[in-house]
Amino acid sequence: MLRRTFFGLTTALVAVVASGTVALAEGKTFYWVSHGSPADPVWTYFLDGANRWAADTGNTVNTSFHSGDVPSQQEAVRAAIASGADGIVTSSPDPGSLVEVVAEAVAAGIPIINMNTPDPTADFDAYVGADLEVVGAGWAQYLVDKGLVKEGDFVWMPVEVPGATYGVQEEAGIASVFTPLNITWEVTDATLDQAEIITRMSDYLTANRDKVQAIIGLGDLVTGSIPRVFDQVGVKAGEIPVVGWGNSLDTTQAVLNGYVNAAQWQDPQATSYVALSLAAMQAGGTPAAFDVITGALYEKDTAQVYDDIMSGK
Secondary structure (H helix, E strand, O other): OOOEEEEEEOHHHHHHHHHOOOOOOOOOEEEEEEOOOOOOHHHHHHHHHHHHHHHHHOOEEEEEEOOOOHHHHHHHHHHHHHOOOOEEEEOOOOOOOOHHHHHHHHHOOOOEEEEOOOOOOOOOOEEEEOOHHHHHHHHHHHHHHOOOOOOOOEEEEEEOOOOOHHHHHHHHHHHHHHHHHOOEEEEEEOOOOHHHHHHHHHHHHHHHOOOOOEEEEOOHHHHHOHHHHHHHHOOOOOOOOEEEEOOOHHHHHHHHOOOOOEEEEOOHHHHHHHHHHHHHHHHOOOOOOEEEEEOEEEOOOOHHHHHHHHHOO
């Protein structure tokens, strides 16, 4: 399907989309399916966007989390199809993992929108979320442009789920910047358990402190854990440059307190809200023939804006 792309969902637009009431037909049932974990703080914001949309439109939204369990997520999408859902919004756990179920939704005439993690191998009607390769390249370029890394340096990249779509695509973007500069890196497994993340990150940094010139957190849980890891290991705020995801209050505070140099806001509430709106639009007969690319990189001077959004202020 030929699609256009809208780049840059601004903070102002996010506020309008996430809080305003839209004129949509009521009484329809949509399914919102996440590969994430309900224990992951960022997914609470995605879920909040889905719940707000349901409240604003009067439609029903059935939500589910699958914590990286691909067969479980495939079954959830198939269950939505079997129920005659008016539309489906789903993230992608791994590239290619939802190709068959997406085709089944299309064959059944059910709109299916990809959110959060793109998968161009599947025939989704539209995508709403960050361009993860662009995000990764942006982190790497930030470190280079600010003079925080140079040719021959080593960068550590902790991630919660090695091999998952988000980390793979982010690493590809990072590689496009670092490889020509002979900057090397290592991606390490941090898991989805917060306490275990801090332990593993602390152990790694203790063993490799002398060679780590910078850190890129490939997920919200790892980036938000930086202050506790640094404090445990004895690294001062700002001593090691850090960039990464910024969809949690832990990370906004880390930026405000100097532990993280810059963090990426993903517009989680708006991502769910817009994705469900596109599904409803298509269910009503207007094709969702475009993607919506979200997100913004923020530093200390604007971190309070995102802290306020997540605090509900």
